[in-house]
Amino acid sequence: MLASRYFGLMIARTPATPADAPLIAELIERLARLVRAERHAAGLNPAQWDALTYLARCNRYSNTPGAVARFLNATKGTASQTLNALERKHLLQRRPDPESGRVVRLFLTPRGETLAARDPMQELTAAAATLPATQREAMLQGLAAMLTQLQRGRGDRPFGVCHTCRHFRAGAKGERTHWCTLLEQTLQDSDRTRLCAEHEPA
Amino acid sequence: MLASRYFGLMIARTPATPADAPLIAELIERLARLVRAERHAAGLNPAQWDALTYLARCNRYSNTPGAVARFLNATKGTASQTLNALERKHLLQRRPDPESGRVVRLFLTPRGETLAARDPMQELTAAAATLPATQREAMLQGLAAMLTQLQRGRGDRPFGVCHTCRHFRAGAKGERTHWCTLLEQTLQDSDRTRLCAEHEPA
DNA sequence: TCTTGATAGTATCGAGTCGATACAATAAAG
DNA sequence: CTTTATTGTATCGACTCGATACTATCAAGA
Numbered sequence: 001m002l003a004s005r006y007f008g009l010m011i012a013r014t015p016a017t018p019a020d021a022p023l024i025a026e027l028i029e030r031l032a033r034l035v036r037a038e039r040h041a042a043g044l045n046p047a048q049w050d051a052l053t054y055l056a057r058c059n060r061y062s063n064t065p066g067a068v069a070r071f072l073n074a075t076k077g078t079a080s081q082t083l084n085a086l087e088r089k090h091l092l093q094r095r096p097d098p099e100s101g102r103v104v105r106l107f108l109t110p111r112g113e114t115l116a117a118r119d120p121m122q123e124l125t126a127a128a129a130t131l132p133a134t135q136r137e138a139m140l141q142g143l144a145a146m147l148t149q150l151q152r153g154r155g156d157r158p159f160g161v162c163h164t165c166r167h168f169r170a171g172a173k174g175e176r177t178h179w180c181t182l183l184e185q186t187l188q189d190s191d192r193t194r195l196c197a198e199h200e201p202a
Numbered sequence: 203m204l205a206s207r208y209f210g211l212m213i214a215r216t217p218a219t220p221a222d223a224p225l226i227a228e229l230i231e232r233l234a235r236l237v238r239a240e241r242h243a244a245g246l247n248p249a250q251w252d253a254l255t256y257l258a259r260c261n262r263y264s265n266t267p268g269a270v271a272r273f274l275n276a277t278k279g280t281a282s283q284t285l286n287a288l289e290r291k292h293l294l295q296r297r298p299d300p301e302s303g304r305v306v307r308l309f310l311t312p313r314g315e316t317l318a319a320r321d322p323m324q325e326l327t328a329a330a331a332t333l334p335a336t337q338r339e340a341m342l343q344g345l346a347a348m349l350t351q352l353q354r355g356r357g358d359r360p361f362g363v364c365h366t367c368r369h370f371r372a373g374a375k376g377e378r379t380h381w382c383t384l385l386e387q388t389l390q391d392s393d394r395t396r397l398c399a400e401h402e403p404a
Numbered sequence: 405t406c407t408t409g410a411t412a413g414t415a416t417c418g419a420g421t422c423g424a425t426a427c428a429a430t431a432a433a434g
Numbered sequence: 435c436t437t438t439a440t441t442g443t444a445t446c447g448a449c450t451c452g453a454t455a456c457t458a459t460c461a462a463g464a
Binding site for chain 1: 411412413414415416421422423
């Protein structure tokens with residue numbers, strides 16, 4: 001129990017809360033703040049990095065300003081401004097959707113793709129990689145549980161990847177195309193592991 | 203392994219990195235962003251909450267603008283502006299240090315103290331509290347390890363509480379005063395669990 | 405068809421963050 | 435007694451962020 005003695009946040013606010021719960025919250029906050037500081041790099045700021053790396057990782061139905069806004073937990077207005085900044089820096093292009101006149105599609109430019117691969121968050125990843133495997137597993141589950149619980153409390157949708165979605169229908173063995181029953185669209189094999197704004201857990 | 207399938211961040215950047223390390227990083231980021239959104243409350247913004255709650259929890263030698271800046275991982279200039287905002291809102295008072303003419307001491311007003319107790323981060327704490335105890339323990343250790351590693355990499359000091367510091371000399375049993383060998387000052391019992399900017403692990 | 409309403413996105417405003425730079429004052433060390 | 439380091443502040447420009455107001459498009463019902 002070195003950790004809890006080391007970072008002492010002993011102010012117990014509700015007696016029902018276990019003593020180490022506030023410590024976990026504190027550590028998550030401080031880690032996030034550290035990465036935030038790290039993410040003022042390459043002329044981008046944290047919000048811009050978030051949007052850029054989201055767009056590098058979402059499937060082709062989730063590359064809209066609205067999806068970015070929801071992913072960033074920001075209002076549409078705020079997200080729109082961040083997208084303006086990325087567009088001004090020629091990392092991103094807005095194009096009208098051919099299907100629907102009120103939808104805008106976002107595409108990274110080659111420069112944007114290149115930059116997205118250099119996300120400063122890698123430092124956090126590297127730190128996580130040094131942990132023993134069993135601990136990583138416990139953290140993964142714990143963090144995921146915390147996130148889904150908080151999101152449920154806010155009533156917003158949690159963003160997942162296609163192949164864990166209840167609208168996903170895998171193609172036959174060896175088949176490289178799949179099907180989304182919600183959008184009624186063909187999915188490429190590469191879409192399987194991409195973030196989708198319409199994701200609903202199976 | 204529901205978690206890693208649910209949040210698929212499959213872009214392995216270095217082959218040496220375990221597959222779940224980026225997931226952990228991603229989850230920490232998203233949790234932090236959620237809390238950040240939550241922290242636009244009571245007329246304060248996240249940076250102001252950070253400074254306010256730090257000042258509510260630090261010992262009386264660490265309530266300076268410089269310590270706030272280091273705790274927030276911000277420059278002195280940025281921290282100074284945040285402190286301006288808090289002072290304008292009458293949550294905080296700057297007073298010159300009687301000992302040293304270039305040091306400023308920060309004191310929360312009664313309103314500031316009251317507000318600090320209503321930190322929106324409590325939601326994160328509540329989410330952590332629902333986890334099983336063994337998982338909390340693993341997360342605590344893992345997060346602490348990640349934080350210290352990142353801080354070491356940046357070469358900055360990690361902020362701990364007095365009674366884990368190598369400069370701390372506990373008073374005799376039942377004694378309510380202690381001693382700091384660095385500042386050569388008496389410490390009250392209540393200081394034992396407060397954050398100190400000069401902290402060095404024992 | 406007309407109309408009402410929901411949805412997707414943008415523009416603008418004001419307060420504030422944030423790093424960078426420049427600068428003041430004080431303290432310490434030679 | 436002069437450097438030099440430390441502590442803190444002011445100002446600038448780009449940007450975030452929520453709030454508000456707005457436009458355009460689509461959808462569903464009368």
